[in-house]
Amino acid sequence: MSMKNLVFTKMVASGNDFCVIDNTAGKFDTKRLVVLTRGMCDRKFGAGADGLLVIEKSRKADARMRIFNADGSEAEMCGNGARCFATHLVSRAKKTAGEFSFETKAGIIASVVKKGSARVRLTDPGPVSLDMQVSILGRTVRVNSVNTGVPHAVVFVEGVSKIDVDSLGRAIRYHAKFAPAGTNADFVEVTGPDSIAIRTYERGVEGETLACGTGSCAAALVANALYGIGNGSMKVKTAGGETLTIYFARRQGRYSDLWLEGTVRTVYTGSYFVV
Numbered sequence: 240m241s242m243k244n245l246v247f248t249k250m251v252a253s254g255n256d257f258c259v260i261d262n263t264a265g266k267f268d269t270k271r272l273v274v275l276t277r278g279m280c281d282r283k284f285g286a287g288a289d290g291l292l293v294i295e296k297s298r299k300a301d302a303r304m305r306i307f308n309a310d311g312s313e314a315e316m317c318g319n320g321a322r323c324f325a326t327h328l329v330s331r332a333k334k335t336a337g338e339f340s341f342e343t344k345a346g347i348i349a350s351v352v353k354k355g356s357a358r359v360r361l362t363d364p365g366p367v368s369l370d371m372q373v374s375i376l377g378r379t380v381r382v383n384s385v386n387t388g389v390p391h392a393v394v395f396v397e398g399v400s401k402i403d404v405d406s407l408g409r410a411i412r413y414h415a416k417f418a419p420a421g422t423n424a425d426f427v428e429v430t431g432p433d434s435i436a437i438r439t440y441e442r443g444v445e446g447e448t449l450a451c452g453t454g455s456c457a458a459a460l461v462a463n464a465l466y467g468i469g470n471g472s473m474k475v476k477t478a479g480g481e482t483l484t485i486y487f488a489r490r491q492g493r494y495s496d497l498w499l500e501g502t503v504r505t506v507y508t509g510s511y512f513v514v
Contacts, residue, residue, distance in 0.1 A: 254449025308443025318452020408440020
């Protein structure tokens with residue numbers, strides 16, 4: 240059995256972890272990337288990660304970022320993944336800080352990287368839908384939704400630490416209301432005039448993750464729309480313990496200038512044996 244060495248970098252942003260590979264030579268088509276993702280992201284038999292970030296060439300920006308969830312599904316966007324990707328681009332350029340733009344399925348993402356931290360500007364979110372009455376596990380739940388690059392359903396709760404995220408999240412993720420693509424599910428508690436705490440069930444990972452960048456952005460926008468908290472910025476405490484900062488503008492009921500900021504760490508560079 241012949242094997243090839245594939246060099247990859249393991250990166251973490253707020254507890255979301257990713258493997259990053261270079262596919263600028265186009266050696267991996269989509270079918271092979273799906274298989275590769277499932278193998279690399281497996282936490283028992285692979286490197287272990289929430290997803291795979293793939294660097295490809297772009298005619299529209301400095302690079303193209305493709306995001307594959309751990310189950311092999313390709314995502315339109317990933318906020319914390321984008322922060323890792325931006326940091327990796329800076330590292331490839333042999334710099335400690337810099338600005339890059341990169342293409343995603345959700346649009347062009349701008350980034351500003353400083354030592355240990357990355358800030359990315361997401362594409363403008365879709366409209367915020369508030370107070371939908373959805374039947375979940377035999378009870379009616381007030382659900383809000385917004386697309387911040389990927390779809391998110393946001394539910395406000397008291398005592399977010401006690402919520403059964405896997406059961407409730409899975410029920411919302413696969414609910415007919417959000418078919419056929421499904422949705423990510425965020426459970427959010429207001430903790431101050433400009434702060435919230437969040438736990439997220441991620442579509443594609445199919446479980447709770449320690450953080451979700453697009454989910455933190457979605458929760459911040461819904462909290463502002465529903466409760467009027469936050470004046471252009473919001474502090475979001477993730478399940479992993481880190482507090483992300485979300486910046487946004489609101490004009491005539493629509494949101495724009497959406498930025499996500501937090502720490503990023505490169506864990507290691509290694510070789511993965513590809514059969």
